[in-house]
Amino acid sequence: LPSSALSPALAIEVYTDREIQSNVGSKVHLSCTFWSSEWISDDISVSWHFQPDNSRDTYSIFHYAKGEAHEDDTGLFKDRIEWVGYPRSKDGSIVIHNLDYSDNGTYTCDVKNPPDVVGKSSYVHLLVYDKAPVRAGMVLGIIIGAALILVIIVALLAYLIRYCWLRRQIRVQRELSALERGKLHKLSKGSKGSRQAPLLSMLDQTRSFKSTSDKKSKGLGDSRKDRK
Structure with a gap:
């Protein structure tokens, strides 16, 4: 079979971030993973190349082969590149220390695993700022978080207001019930007094009538005795 027929089956795949932002003076982790x-x-072998912004020139800044890492020891990245990859775990990442504005540009990761040597490299664009700008996703997350906190606060306030209102209603109802019980008690006392007054009047009248009758009877008895 021709080699072109074997290439698709042996194509190695390399993955990196598309863009990374970092600050001047800090370090950045350039991730490079692959599938073979x-x-x-x-x-x-793992190779990293750098193309500065506004430039067509490309520079080799790191190379790993035969189990040994070879950093740039003469150019722009001298003593600033750290090998943190582990090819057995399909990782070819590096770290760049002490970033500067001159590090702005495109970094390309290329991996070869013979006989799997056909495939495309992957690149990541690095932006170095005096202070890294807040990403849109982070801003959106902050807005959503603030909105959720506001909703929770409003819900708690509504609950507290309703709770206080219900307690006040219960207290008012208890006071009204106590007042109604007091009025009924007074009315019951008044009704008992009004019932007793006619009875006492009737008793007084009965006693008066009986006393009058007794006097009349006694007077008639005395008159009869006088006649005799």
Whole structure:
């Protein structure tokens, strides 16, 4: 079979971030992972290249091969690149320390794992700021978080207001019930007094009538005795 027929099956795939933002003087982790259809061999190699913004020139800044890492020891990145990858775990990442504005540009990661050597490199664009700007996603997250906090506060206030209103209603109803019970008690006392007054009057009248009758009877008895 021709080699062109084997290439699609042996194409290695490399993955990086599309863009990273960082601050001057800080460090940045340039992630590079890959997938290969072959076992990771001792001949695997990882290369990083750098193309500054507004420039067509490309510079080799790092190379890993035969188990050894070779950093840039003469150019722009001298003593600033750290190898943190582990090819056995399909990781070819590096860290750049002490960032400067001159580090703005495109970084390309290329991986070869013979015989799996066909595939496209992957690149990441680095933006170095005096102070990294807040990302749109972060701003959106802050807005959503603030809105949720506001909703929770409003809900708590509404609950507290309703709770206080219900307590006040219960207290008012209790006071009204106490007043109604007091009025009924007074009315019951008044009704008892009004019932007793006619009875006492009737008793007085009965006693008066009986006394008058007794006197009349006694007078008639005395007159009869006188006649005799």
